[in-house]
Amino acid sequence: AYVDEDYPPSEKSDAEKRAEEKAEARAKLRAERRNRPDSTPDSEEEEKEYQEEQRKHAERRRINPKEKRVDHAKVARAAHDRRMLDTTLPISSGYEWTTDAKQRRMGAQLQLQWTFIVSWVKKRETYEDKLRANAQRMGGEWRRSAVGWIPSTDRSLLKATCTYVWRVPVEQLSEDDYRDRIMEIVGQPATKWTPTKSDMQNYCRTLSVDPHGDVTSRLVSFMERVDDVIDENGLRQQLKDSTMLRTFVKVVAARVTPSYLRDRVEEQMKTVPANDLVAFADILR
Incomplete structure:
Protein backbone atom coordinates (compact mmCIF):
# COMPACT_ATOMS: atom_id res chain seq x y z
CA ALA A 1 0.00 0.00 0.00
CA TYR A 2 1.12 3.54 -0.70
CA VAL A 3 2.16 5.56 2.33
CA ASP A 4 3.07 9.21 2.18
CA GLU A 5 5.83 9.52 4.77
CA ASP A 6 5.68 13.29 4.65
CA TYR A 7 1.98 13.27 5.48
CA PRO A 8 1.61 14.76 8.98
CA PRO A 9 -0.26 12.69 11.64
CA SER A 10 -3.79 13.81 12.34
CA GLU A 11 -4.41 15.62 15.60
CA LYS A 12 -6.29 13.74 18.35
CA SER A 13 -9.82 14.75 18.97
CA ASP A 14 -10.91 16.29 22.24
CA ALA A 15 -12.71 13.05 23.16
CA GLU A 16 -9.54 11.01 22.65
CA LYS A 17 -7.50 13.47 24.71
CA ARG A 18 -10.02 13.27 27.56
CA ALA A 19 -9.98 9.47 27.42
CA GLU A 20 -6.17 9.42 27.65
CA GLU A 21 -6.21 11.87 30.55
CA LYS A 22 -8.72 9.69 32.42
CA ALA A 23 -6.63 6.57 31.78
CA GLU A 24 -3.49 8.31 33.06
CA ALA A 25 -5.39 9.56 36.13
CA ARG A 26 -6.69 6.06 36.88
CA ALA A 27 -3.20 4.58 36.55
CA LYS A 28 -1.83 7.25 38.87
CA LEU A 29 -4.59 6.58 41.44
CA ARG A 30 -3.92 2.85 41.32
CA ALA A 31 -0.22 3.41 41.93
CA GLU A 32 -0.96 5.74 44.84
CA ARG A 33 -3.53 3.39 46.35
CA ARG A 34 -1.13 0.46 46.37
CA ASN A 35 1.20 2.47 48.59
CA ARG A 36 -1.47 3.41 51.13
CA PRO A 37 -1.95 1.35 54.31
CA ASP A 38 -5.75 1.42 54.07
CA SER A 39 -5.88 0.63 50.31
CA THR A 40 -9.11 2.60 49.89
CA PRO A 41 -10.30 4.28 46.66
CA ASP A 42 -10.32 8.05 46.27
CA SER A 43 -13.56 8.45 44.38
CA GLU A 44 -16.76 6.67 43.53
CA GLU A 45 -15.45 6.28 40.02
CA GLU A 46 -12.81 3.90 41.33
CA GLU A 47 -15.17 1.98 43.63
CA LYS A 48 -16.15 -0.71 41.12
CA GLU A 49 -12.55 -1.30 40.12
CA TYR A 50 -11.51 -1.46 43.76
CA GLN A 51 -14.27 -3.93 44.64
CA GLU A 52 -13.37 -6.10 41.66
CA GLU A 53 -9.73 -6.23 42.74
CA GLN A 54 -10.77 -7.14 46.28
CA ARG A 55 -13.01 -9.90 44.93
CA LYS A 56 -10.15 -11.33 42.88
CA HIS A 57 -7.83 -11.24 45.89
CA ALA A 58 -10.43 -13.06 48.01
CA GLU A 59 -10.90 -15.68 45.30
CA ARG A 60 -7.15 -16.26 45.09
CA ARG A 61 -6.95 -16.63 48.88
CA ARG A 62 -9.80 -19.13 48.79
CA ILE A 63 -8.19 -21.23 46.06
CA ASN A 64 -4.68 -21.02 47.49
CA PRO A 65 -5.06 -20.59 51.25
CA LYS A 66 -1.90 -19.95 53.21
CA GLU A 67 -0.80 -22.82 55.38
CA LYS A 68 -1.69 -22.10 58.98
CA ARG A 69 1.05 -22.38 61.56
CA VAL A 70 0.47 -25.31 63.89
CA ASP A 71 1.46 -25.11 67.54
CA HIS A 72 2.56 -28.73 67.89
CA ALA A 73 3.28 -28.35 71.60
CA LYS A 74 -0.26 -27.10 72.19
CA VAL A 75 -1.71 -29.99 70.17
CA ALA A 76 0.33 -32.49 72.20
CA ARG A 77 -0.80 -30.94 75.49
CA ALA A 78 -4.45 -31.07 74.39
CA ALA A 79 -4.12 -34.75 73.46
CA HIS A 80 -2.45 -35.44 76.82
CA ASP A 81 -5.29 -33.67 78.67
CA ARG A 82 -7.90 -35.68 76.77
CA ARG A 83 -6.19 -38.90 77.82
CA MET A 84 -6.20 -37.72 81.41
CA LEU A 85 -9.94 -36.98 81.31
CA ASP A 86 -10.84 -40.28 79.66
CA THR A 87 -11.50 -42.60 82.59
CA THR A 88 -13.34 -45.32 80.66
CA LEU A 89 -11.28 -48.19 79.27
CA PRO A 90 -12.69 -50.89 76.94
CA ILE A 91 -12.63 -54.36 78.46
CA SER A 92 -11.17 -55.89 75.33
CA SER A 93 -8.30 -53.45 74.87
CA GLY A 94 -5.02 -52.80 76.63
CA TYR A 95 -3.89 -49.32 77.59
CA GLU A 96 -0.71 -47.51 78.42
CA TRP A 97 0.49 -45.18 81.12
CA THR A 98 1.95 -42.51 78.84
CA THR A 99 3.79 -39.26 79.41
CA ASP A 100 4.87 -36.36 77.24
CA ALA A 101 8.29 -36.08 75.60
CA LYS A 102 9.44 -33.38 77.99
CA GLN A 103 8.99 -35.67 80.99
CA ARG A 104 10.85 -38.47 79.20
CA ARG A 105 13.89 -36.20 78.85
CA MET A 106 14.03 -35.17 82.49
CA GLY A 107 16.32 -38.09 83.38
CA ALA A 108 17.50 -37.84 86.98
CA GLN A 109 15.07 -35.00 87.63
CA LEU A 110 12.07 -37.10 86.67
CA GLN A 111 9.09 -36.29 88.86
CA LEU A 112 6.03 -38.51 88.80
CA GLN A 113 2.94 -36.40 88.33
CA TRP A 114 0.81 -37.25 91.31
CA THR A 115 -2.52 -36.33 89.74
CA PHE A 116 -1.53 -38.26 86.62
CA ILE A 117 -0.92 -41.41 88.66
CA VAL A 118 -4.24 -41.01 90.49
CA SER A 119 -6.01 -40.71 87.14
CA TRP A 120 -4.22 -43.80 85.85
CA VAL A 121 -5.12 -45.82 88.97
CA LYS A 122 -8.78 -44.81 88.58
CA LYS A 123 -8.67 -46.05 84.99
CA ARG A 124 -7.12 -49.28 86.21
CA GLU A 125 -9.82 -49.75 88.84
CA THR A 126 -12.56 -49.12 86.27
CA TYR A 127 -10.92 -51.61 83.93
CA GLU A 128 -10.73 -54.30 86.62
CA ASP A 129 -14.32 -53.65 87.75
CA LYS A 130 -15.53 -54.27 84.21
CA LEU A 131 -13.50 -57.46 83.98
CA ARG A 132 -14.98 -58.69 87.28
CA ALA A 133 -18.53 -57.93 86.11
CA ASN A 134 -17.92 -59.69 82.81
CA ALA A 135 -16.35 -62.72 84.52
CA GLN A 136 -19.29 -62.93 86.92
CA ARG A 137 -21.73 -63.05 83.99
CA MET A 138 -19.71 -65.54 81.97
CA GLY A 139 -18.45 -67.59 84.89
CA GLY A 140 -14.67 -67.39 84.92
CA GLU A 141 -11.60 -65.86 86.53
CA TRP A 142 -11.19 -62.20 85.59
CA ARG A 143 -7.44 -62.14 86.33
CA ARG A 144 -6.75 -64.56 83.47
CA SER A 145 -7.82 -61.98 80.89
CA ALA A 146 -6.52 -58.90 82.71
CA VAL A 147 -3.52 -56.98 81.42
CA GLY A 148 -0.95 -56.73 84.21
CA TRP A 149 0.06 -53.48 85.86
CA ILE A 150 3.60 -53.62 84.46
CA PRO A 151 2.65 -54.53 80.84
CA SER A 152 0.05 -51.75 80.81
CA THR A 153 2.68 -49.13 81.72
CA ASP A 154 4.72 -47.23 79.16
CA ARG A 155 8.04 -49.05 79.08
CA SER A 156 10.35 -46.03 78.84
CA LEU A 157 8.62 -44.28 81.74
CA LEU A 158 8.76 -47.46 83.83
CA LYS A 159 12.52 -47.82 83.24
CA ALA A 160 13.15 -44.17 84.08
CA THR A 161 11.09 -44.43 87.26
CA CYS A 162 12.88 -47.59 88.40
CA THR A 163 16.30 -46.10 87.62
CA TYR A 164 15.98 -42.56 88.95
CA VAL A 165 13.19 -42.69 91.53
CA TRP A 166 13.02 -46.17 93.05
CA ARG A 167 16.63 -47.22 92.28
CA VAL A 168 15.46 -50.74 91.45
CA PRO A 169 16.37 -52.69 88.28
CA VAL A 170 13.21 -52.95 86.20
CA GLU A 171 13.84 -56.68 85.70
CA GLN A 172 13.59 -57.24 89.47
CA LEU A 173 10.28 -55.41 89.82
CA SER A 174 7.41 -57.84 90.43
CA GLU A 175 3.77 -57.16 89.65
CA ASP A 176 2.79 -57.01 93.33
CA ASP A 177 5.75 -54.81 94.24
CA TYR A 178 4.95 -52.41 91.42
CA ARG A 179 1.28 -52.17 92.42
CA ASP A 180 2.24 -51.58 96.06
CA ARG A 181 4.65 -48.79 95.10
CA ILE A 182 2.03 -47.07 92.96
CA MET A 183 -0.62 -47.29 95.68
CA GLU A 184 1.88 -45.92 98.19
CA ILE A 185 2.35 -42.85 95.99
CA VAL A 186 -1.41 -42.42 95.67
CA GLY A 187 -1.81 -42.62 99.44
CA GLN A 188 0.64 -39.79 100.00
CA PRO A 189 -0.29 -36.09 99.86
CA ALA A 190 -0.08 -34.55 96.40
CA THR A 191 2.06 -31.71 97.76
CA LYS A 192 4.38 -31.23 100.72
CA TRP A 193 2.61 -28.08 101.89
CA THR A 194 -0.67 -27.86 103.79
CA PRO A 195 -3.57 -26.76 101.56
CA THR A 196 -5.24 -23.49 102.53
Whole structure:
Protein backbone atom coordinates (compact mmCIF):
# COMPACT_ATOMS: atom_id res chain seq x y z
CA ALA A 1 0.00 0.00 0.00
CA TYR A 2 1.12 3.54 -0.70
CA VAL A 3 2.16 5.56 2.33
CA ASP A 4 3.07 9.21 2.18
CA GLU A 5 5.83 9.52 4.77
CA ASP A 6 5.68 13.29 4.65
CA TYR A 7 1.98 13.27 5.48
CA PRO A 8 1.61 14.76 8.98
CA PRO A 9 -0.26 12.69 11.64
CA SER A 10 -3.79 13.81 12.34
CA GLU A 11 -4.41 15.62 15.60
CA LYS A 12 -6.29 13.74 18.35
CA SER A 13 -9.82 14.75 18.97
CA ASP A 14 -10.91 16.29 22.24
CA ALA A 15 -12.71 13.05 23.16
CA GLU A 16 -9.54 11.01 22.65
CA LYS A 17 -7.50 13.47 24.71
CA ARG A 18 -10.02 13.27 27.56
CA ALA A 19 -9.98 9.47 27.42
CA GLU A 20 -6.17 9.42 27.65
CA GLU A 21 -6.21 11.87 30.55
CA LYS A 22 -8.72 9.69 32.42
CA ALA A 23 -6.63 6.57 31.78
CA GLU A 24 -3.49 8.31 33.06
CA ALA A 25 -5.39 9.56 36.13
CA ARG A 26 -6.69 6.06 36.88
CA ALA A 27 -3.20 4.58 36.55
CA LYS A 28 -1.83 7.25 38.87
CA LEU A 29 -4.59 6.58 41.44
CA ARG A 30 -3.92 2.85 41.32
CA ALA A 31 -0.22 3.41 41.93
CA GLU A 32 -0.96 5.74 44.84
CA ARG A 33 -3.53 3.39 46.35
CA ARG A 34 -1.13 0.46 46.37
CA ASN A 35 1.20 2.47 48.59
CA ARG A 36 -1.47 3.41 51.13
CA PRO A 37 -1.95 1.35 54.31
CA ASP A 38 -5.75 1.42 54.07
CA SER A 39 -5.88 0.63 50.31
CA THR A 40 -9.11 2.60 49.89
CA PRO A 41 -10.30 4.28 46.66
CA ASP A 42 -10.32 8.05 46.27
CA SER A 43 -13.56 8.45 44.38
CA GLU A 44 -16.76 6.67 43.53
CA GLU A 45 -15.45 6.28 40.02
CA GLU A 46 -12.81 3.90 41.33
CA GLU A 47 -15.17 1.98 43.63
CA LYS A 48 -16.15 -0.71 41.12
CA GLU A 49 -12.55 -1.30 40.12
CA TYR A 50 -11.51 -1.46 43.76
CA GLN A 51 -14.27 -3.93 44.64
CA GLU A 52 -13.37 -6.10 41.66
CA GLU A 53 -9.73 -6.23 42.74
CA GLN A 54 -10.77 -7.14 46.28
CA ARG A 55 -13.01 -9.90 44.93
CA LYS A 56 -10.15 -11.33 42.88
CA HIS A 57 -7.83 -11.24 45.89
CA ALA A 58 -10.43 -13.06 48.01
CA GLU A 59 -10.90 -15.68 45.30
CA ARG A 60 -7.15 -16.26 45.09
CA ARG A 61 -6.95 -16.63 48.88
CA ARG A 62 -9.80 -19.13 48.79
CA ILE A 63 -8.19 -21.23 46.06
CA ASN A 64 -4.68 -21.02 47.49
CA PRO A 65 -5.06 -20.59 51.25
CA LYS A 66 -1.90 -19.95 53.21
CA GLU A 67 -0.80 -22.82 55.38
CA LYS A 68 -1.69 -22.10 58.98
CA ARG A 69 1.05 -22.38 61.56
CA VAL A 70 0.47 -25.31 63.89
CA ASP A 71 1.46 -25.11 67.54
CA HIS A 72 2.56 -28.73 67.89
CA ALA A 73 3.28 -28.35 71.60
CA LYS A 74 -0.26 -27.10 72.19
CA VAL A 75 -1.71 -29.99 70.17
CA ALA A 76 0.33 -32.49 72.20
CA ARG A 77 -0.80 -30.94 75.49
CA ALA A 78 -4.45 -31.07 74.39
CA ALA A 79 -4.12 -34.75 73.46
CA HIS A 80 -2.45 -35.44 76.82
CA ASP A 81 -5.29 -33.67 78.67
CA ARG A 82 -7.90 -35.68 76.77
CA ARG A 83 -6.19 -38.90 77.82
CA MET A 84 -6.20 -37.72 81.41
CA LEU A 85 -9.94 -36.98 81.31
CA ASP A 86 -10.84 -40.28 79.66
CA THR A 87 -11.50 -42.60 82.59
CA THR A 88 -13.34 -45.32 80.66
CA LEU A 89 -11.28 -48.19 79.27
CA PRO A 90 -12.69 -50.89 76.94
CA ILE A 91 -12.63 -54.36 78.46
CA SER A 92 -11.17 -55.89 75.33
CA SER A 93 -8.30 -53.45 74.87
CA GLY A 94 -5.02 -52.80 76.63
CA TYR A 95 -3.89 -49.32 77.59
CA GLU A 96 -0.71 -47.51 78.42
CA TRP A 97 0.49 -45.18 81.12
CA THR A 98 1.95 -42.51 78.84
CA THR A 99 3.79 -39.26 79.41
CA ASP A 100 4.87 -36.36 77.24
CA ALA A 101 8.29 -36.08 75.60
CA LYS A 102 9.44 -33.38 77.99
CA GLN A 103 8.99 -35.67 80.99
CA ARG A 104 10.85 -38.47 79.20
CA ARG A 105 13.89 -36.20 78.85
CA MET A 106 14.03 -35.17 82.49
CA GLY A 107 16.32 -38.09 83.38
CA ALA A 108 17.50 -37.84 86.98
CA GLN A 109 15.07 -35.00 87.63
CA LEU A 110 12.07 -37.10 86.67
CA GLN A 111 9.09 -36.29 88.86
CA LEU A 112 6.03 -38.51 88.80
CA GLN A 113 2.94 -36.40 88.33
CA TRP A 114 0.81 -37.25 91.31
CA THR A 115 -2.52 -36.33 89.74
CA PHE A 116 -1.53 -38.26 86.62
CA ILE A 117 -0.92 -41.41 88.66
CA VAL A 118 -4.24 -41.01 90.49
CA SER A 119 -6.01 -40.71 87.14
CA TRP A 120 -4.22 -43.80 85.85
CA VAL A 121 -5.12 -45.82 88.97
CA LYS A 122 -8.78 -44.81 88.58
CA LYS A 123 -8.67 -46.05 84.99
CA ARG A 124 -7.12 -49.28 86.21
CA GLU A 125 -9.82 -49.75 88.84
CA THR A 126 -12.56 -49.12 86.27
CA TYR A 127 -10.92 -51.61 83.93
CA GLU A 128 -10.73 -54.30 86.62
CA ASP A 129 -14.32 -53.65 87.75
CA LYS A 130 -15.53 -54.27 84.21
CA LEU A 131 -13.50 -57.46 83.98
CA ARG A 132 -14.98 -58.69 87.28
CA ALA A 133 -18.53 -57.93 86.11
CA ASN A 134 -17.92 -59.69 82.81
CA ALA A 135 -16.35 -62.72 84.52
CA GLN A 136 -19.29 -62.93 86.92
CA ARG A 137 -21.73 -63.05 83.99
CA MET A 138 -19.71 -65.54 81.97
CA GLY A 139 -18.45 -67.59 84.89
CA GLY A 140 -14.67 -67.39 84.92
CA GLU A 141 -11.60 -65.86 86.53
CA TRP A 142 -11.19 -62.20 85.59
CA ARG A 143 -7.44 -62.14 86.33
CA ARG A 144 -6.75 -64.56 83.47
CA SER A 145 -7.82 -61.98 80.89
CA ALA A 146 -6.52 -58.90 82.71
CA VAL A 147 -3.52 -56.98 81.42
CA GLY A 148 -0.95 -56.73 84.21
CA TRP A 149 0.06 -53.48 85.86
CA ILE A 150 3.60 -53.62 84.46
CA PRO A 151 2.65 -54.53 80.84
CA SER A 152 0.05 -51.75 80.81
CA THR A 153 2.68 -49.13 81.72
CA ASP A 154 4.72 -47.23 79.16
CA ARG A 155 8.04 -49.05 79.08
CA SER A 156 10.35 -46.03 78.84
CA LEU A 157 8.62 -44.28 81.74
CA LEU A 158 8.76 -47.46 83.83
CA LYS A 159 12.52 -47.82 83.24
CA ALA A 160 13.15 -44.17 84.08
CA THR A 161 11.09 -44.43 87.26
CA CYS A 162 12.88 -47.59 88.40
CA THR A 163 16.30 -46.10 87.62
CA TYR A 164 15.98 -42.56 88.95
CA VAL A 165 13.19 -42.69 91.53
CA TRP A 166 13.02 -46.17 93.05
CA ARG A 167 16.63 -47.22 92.28
CA VAL A 168 15.46 -50.74 91.45
CA PRO A 169 16.37 -52.69 88.28
CA VAL A 170 13.21 -52.95 86.20
CA GLU A 171 13.84 -56.68 85.70
CA GLN A 172 13.59 -57.24 89.47
CA LEU A 173 10.28 -55.41 89.82
CA SER A 174 7.41 -57.84 90.43
CA GLU A 175 3.77 -57.16 89.65
CA ASP A 176 2.79 -57.01 93.33
CA ASP A 177 5.75 -54.81 94.24
CA TYR A 178 4.95 -52.41 91.42
CA ARG A 179 1.28 -52.17 92.42
CA ASP A 180 2.24 -51.58 96.06
CA ARG A 181 4.65 -48.79 95.10
CA ILE A 182 2.03 -47.07 92.96
CA MET A 183 -0.62 -47.29 95.68
CA GLU A 184 1.88 -45.92 98.19
CA ILE A 185 2.35 -42.85 95.99
CA VAL A 186 -1.41 -42.42 95.67
CA GLY A 187 -1.81 -42.62 99.44
CA GLN A 188 0.64 -39.79 100.00
CA PRO A 189 -0.29 -36.09 99.86
CA ALA A 190 -0.08 -34.55 96.40
CA THR A 191 2.06 -31.71 97.76
CA LYS A 192 4.38 -31.23 100.72
CA TRP A 193 2.61 -28.08 101.89
CA THR A 194 -0.67 -27.86 103.79
CA PRO A 195 -3.57 -26.76 101.56
CA THR A 196 -5.24 -23.49 102.53
CA LYS A 197 -8.94 -22.72 102.46
CA SER A 198 -8.37 -20.96 99.16
CA ASP A 199 -6.77 -24.14 97.77
CA MET A 200 -9.76 -26.19 98.91
CA GLN A 201 -12.16 -23.73 97.29
CA ASN A 202 -10.22 -24.10 94.07
CA TYR A 203 -10.33 -27.91 94.30
CA CYS A 204 -14.12 -27.84 94.86
CA ARG A 205 -14.99 -25.16 92.30
CA THR A 206 -16.79 -27.61 89.98
CA LEU A 207 -18.88 -29.29 92.69
CA SER A 208 -22.66 -29.01 92.46
CA VAL A 209 -25.73 -31.05 93.34
CA ASP A 210 -27.54 -32.75 90.47
CA PRO A 211 -30.79 -30.91 89.73
CA HIS A 212 -32.61 -34.14 88.79
CA GLY A 213 -33.31 -37.43 90.54
CA ASP A 214 -34.51 -38.46 93.97
CA VAL A 215 -32.92 -37.25 97.21
CA THR A 216 -30.81 -40.36 97.75
CA SER A 217 -29.35 -40.50 94.25
CA ARG A 218 -28.51 -36.79 94.31
CA LEU A 219 -26.84 -37.15 97.71
CA VAL A 220 -24.78 -40.17 96.66
CA SER A 221 -23.74 -38.50 93.41
CA PHE A 222 -22.63 -35.32 95.19
CA MET A 223 -20.66 -37.14 97.89
CA GLU A 224 -19.03 -39.33 95.24
CA ARG A 225 -17.74 -36.17 93.58
CA VAL A 226 -16.49 -34.94 96.93
CA ASP A 227 -14.52 -38.20 97.31
CA ASP A 228 -13.09 -37.67 93.82
CA VAL A 229 -11.90 -34.21 94.82
CA ILE A 230 -10.18 -35.68 97.88
CA ASP A 231 -8.47 -38.43 95.87
CA GLU A 232 -7.49 -36.27 92.90
CA ASN A 233 -5.86 -33.67 95.12
CA GLY A 234 -4.29 -36.02 97.66
CA LEU A 235 -6.21 -34.73 100.67
CA ARG A 236 -6.76 -38.01 102.53
CA GLN A 237 -3.75 -37.57 104.74
CA GLN A 238 -4.35 -33.86 105.45
CA LEU A 239 -8.02 -34.41 106.28
CA LYS A 240 -7.06 -36.63 109.20
CA ASP A 241 -6.49 -33.36 111.01
CA SER A 242 -9.83 -32.38 112.60
CA THR A 243 -9.38 -28.64 112.00
CA MET A 244 -8.50 -29.22 108.36
CA LEU A 245 -11.50 -31.53 107.96
CA ARG A 246 -13.94 -28.99 109.42
CA THR A 247 -12.63 -26.35 107.03
CA PHE A 248 -13.05 -28.72 104.10
CA VAL A 249 -16.63 -29.54 105.14
CA LYS A 250 -17.49 -25.82 105.19
CA VAL A 251 -15.99 -25.39 101.73
CA VAL A 252 -18.01 -28.34 100.42
CA ALA A 253 -21.19 -26.95 102.02
CA ALA A 254 -20.66 -23.69 100.14
CA ARG A 255 -20.85 -25.63 96.85
CA VAL A 256 -24.32 -27.05 97.53
CA THR A 257 -26.88 -26.02 94.93
CA PRO A 258 -29.48 -24.55 94.57
CA SER A 259 -28.92 -21.53 96.81
CA TYR A 260 -31.97 -22.12 99.02
CA LEU A 261 -30.71 -25.63 99.85
CA ARG A 262 -27.23 -24.27 100.57
CA ASP A 263 -28.64 -21.63 102.94
CA ARG A 264 -30.65 -24.29 104.77
CA VAL A 265 -27.63 -26.60 105.12
CA GLU A 266 -25.34 -23.83 106.36
CA GLU A 267 -27.98 -22.65 108.84
CA GLN A 268 -28.42 -26.17 110.22
CA MET A 269 -24.64 -26.59 110.51
CA LYS A 270 -24.64 -23.73 113.03
CA THR A 271 -26.61 -25.86 115.49
CA VAL A 272 -25.71 -29.42 114.44
CA PRO A 273 -21.94 -30.09 114.40
CA ALA A 274 -20.66 -31.31 111.04
CA ASN A 275 -17.19 -32.41 112.04
CA ASP A 276 -16.83 -34.93 109.23
CA LEU A 277 -18.31 -35.74 105.83
CA VAL A 278 -20.69 -38.37 107.23
CA ALA A 279 -22.28 -35.81 109.55
CA PHE A 280 -22.44 -33.35 106.65
CA ALA A 281 -24.18 -35.94 104.45
CA ASP A 282 -26.80 -36.47 107.18
CA ILE A 283 -27.53 -32.73 107.17
CA LEU A 284 -27.65 -32.60 103.38
CA ARG A 285 -30.04 -35.52 103.30
